[in-house]
Amino acid sequence: MRALNQILSDEGLCAVQRADVAGLFGHGARALIGEGFRIGNRPLDTVRLPELVERFVAFYAAEIAVETRPYPGLVAALRRLSLRGFGLAVCTNKREDLSHAVLKGTGLSPLFSAVVGGDSLPEHKPHPRPLLEAIALAGGRADMAVMVGDSETDIATARAAGVPVIAVDFGYGGRPAIEFGADAVISHYEELDQVLEALLLTR
CATH class of the missing domain: 3.40.50.1000 (HAD superfamily/HAD-like)
Structure with missing residues (x-):
């Protein structure tokens, strides 16, 4: 979520809530970014998508366990x-x-x-x-x-x-x-x- 919202913020879009995209967790950065742009009512330039994915992954990798926790039990x-x-x-x-x-x-x-x-x-x-x-x-x-x-x-x-x-x-x-x-x-x-x-x- 933090990686996605960082990308959206960099692109001048509003942050999304977990409930908006939780169903796409596990489907990869492309799907999350695409949904973030859709929610923000902005067409996603597919030519720029690889660059956005690269930035997403770099942010995610650098802070991968900051808020990640194992489920109870x-x-x-x-x-x-x-x-x-x-x-x-x-x-x-x-x-x-x-x-x-x-x-x-x-x-x-x-x-x-x-x-x-x-x-x-x-x-x-x-x-x-x-x-x-x-x-x-x-x-x-x-x-x-x-x-x-x-x-x-x-x-x-x-x-x-x-x-x-x-x-x-x-x-x-x-x-x-x-x-x-x-x-x-x-x-x-x-x-x-x-x-x-x-x-x-x-x-």
Whole structure:
């Protein structure tokens, strides 16, 4: 949000509110900038878009964890799973370098053994390969893995990879998580262990 509003301010446009663009989180800087210009009733010059994206990413990268926080219960849940021997990986369409920076800035890096970003492979979500690669890098097997996500893209990725998927209903999906067709939906990470066990028992 800070990166987007900085770009809009530089361009003489008013700041947008989180509710205006939350459904586009996870869709990249281009989508956010485009929506910011649309809200500001100004046509976006597509020739200038690469420059705006570059400035957005530079600002975002420099202050990537200033206001970023893990969701309540996430760290405890990841630690519990790690202690039980689960391999943990991140599969995201965010650039890999930015993904590592977010994890480092929030102190989450030590909990994950693999990160596959949107530029790690020729394919990106919802193609199944990034998820299957993340599972393999974490030392896992697709037939014993579960994905946790917050968007329709996440559910589509898991389905394509043949992996069960748990949706959280507090992410940036843009629509109620129940509509995405996940195998289960949780409202807090305290629920993760029990739901995870139930899904693994059905494998």
